[in-house]
Amino acid sequence: MSETAYLNGEFLPLEYAKVSVLDRGFIFGDGVYEVIPVYSRRPFRLPEHLARLQHSFDAIRLENPLAEAEWTRLIHELIGRHTVEDQSVYLQVTRGVARRDHAFPKESTPTVFMMSGPLATPSNELLENGVPCITGEDFRWLKCDVKSISLLGNCLLRQSAADAGAVEVVLFRDGYLTEASASNVFVIRDGRLLAPPKNHLILPGITYDVVLELAAACAIPIELREVSEQEVRSADEIWVTSSTKEVLAVTTLDGKTVGSGRPGEIFKVVHREYQQYKRKVMRQAA
Numbered sequence: 629m630s631e632t633a634y635l636n637g638e639f640l641p642l643e644y645a646k647v648s649v650l651d652r653g654f655i656f657g658d659g660v661y662e663v664i665p666v667y668s669r670r671p672f673r674l675p676e677h678l679a680r681l682q683h684s685f686d687a688i689r690l691e692n693p694l695a696e697a698e699w700t701r702l703i704h705e706l707i708g709r710h711t712v713e714d715q716s717v718y719l720q721v722t723r724g725v726a727r728r729d730h731a732f733p734k735e736s737t738p739t740v741f742m743m744s745g746p747l748a749t750p751s752n753e754l755l756e757n758g759v760p761c762i763t764g765e766d767f768r769w770l771k772c773d774v775k776s777i778s779l780l781g782n783c784l785l786r787q788s789a790a791d792a793g794a795v796e797v798v799l800f801r802d803g804y805l806t807e808a809s810a811s812n813v814f815v816i817r818d819g820r821l822l823a824p825p826k827n828h829l830i831l832p833g834i835t836y837d838v839v840l841e842l843a844a845a846c847a848i849p850i851e852l853r854e855v856s857e858q859e860v861r862s863a864d865e866i867w868v869t870s871s872t873k874e875v876l877a878v879t880t881l882d883g884k885t886v887g888s889g890r891p892g893e894i895f896k897v898v899h900r901e902y903q904q905y906k907r908k909v910m911r912q913a914a
């Protein structure tokens with residue numbers, strides 16, 4: 629079955645969805661996006677994703693073209709047009725079509741695009757063995773809290789991981805942990821969960837919030853503070869989190885074993901809680 633997309637007011641087969649080459653998304657990467665996981669046809673933490681989208685709109689001075697209720701309706705309709713139960717909804721809004729000029733056009737209509745595909749969460753093999761990661765210097769811009777479609781820095785970094793046969797690249801800026809190319813990063817040291825606080829250097833991950841809530845509920849001590857490169861390199865556990873990876877244990881960093889070399893005990897607790905929480909939320913939404 630052909631995938632269905634939404635473009636500027638209509639649903640259509642993905643291969644028929646076309647935009648102008650003058651779209652500022654194409655010319656400048658001038659737009660914002662969201663990736664929303666869908667479990668059993670129910671979008672996970674949708675109000676939080678839409679709140680972050682609003683934050684991105686505000687940051688790039690683009691008016692949100694749709695009210696929250698309209699986003700919610702369209703996302704549910706898009707999900708309903710796909711047969712698979714667990715999906716990943718991608719939405720992006722650009723500043724629209726205009727003659728090429730860096731400054732914003734006086735008048736333009738935002739381009740609103742959405743698509744959905746099967747949600748690919750980590751395999752059991754990756755969950756049971758953990759994954760290799762490398763490290764890199766975070767050379768991206770200073771507005772990493774904006775979920776911008778300008779992802780060249782993230783793409784270059786992610787490719788450096790792919791080239792090394794790694795799943796992610798854990799990033800440091802000025803000697804401190806920020807995040808990874810498409811995930812947030814958590815560290816366990818001496819039974820404490822450490823993570824960088826939300827600021828302009830990291831994306832405020834929706835999964836990051838869920839992980840912190842679950843850890844707090846499990847009485848795992850949490851420290852949100854700057855985490856040094858040395859603390860990461862000598863951590864007992866390292867995790868990467870995102871809407872598609874959920875919570876995933878990192879078992880080698882730059883080829884060196886992390887902790888025992890197996891997914892850690894605290895990872896197992898939080899991963900189990902995450903799966904239970906997902907199911908509970910989905911039941912409540914039913």
Ligand code: PDD
Nearest residue numbers: 663809810811812831833834835870871
């Ligand atoms: N990426 N940091 C970065 C740079 C990201 O791109 C992402 C997500 C995250 C985690 O955010 P969340 O938990 O809300 O998914 C952190 C998405 C999945 C992507 O670009 O495909």
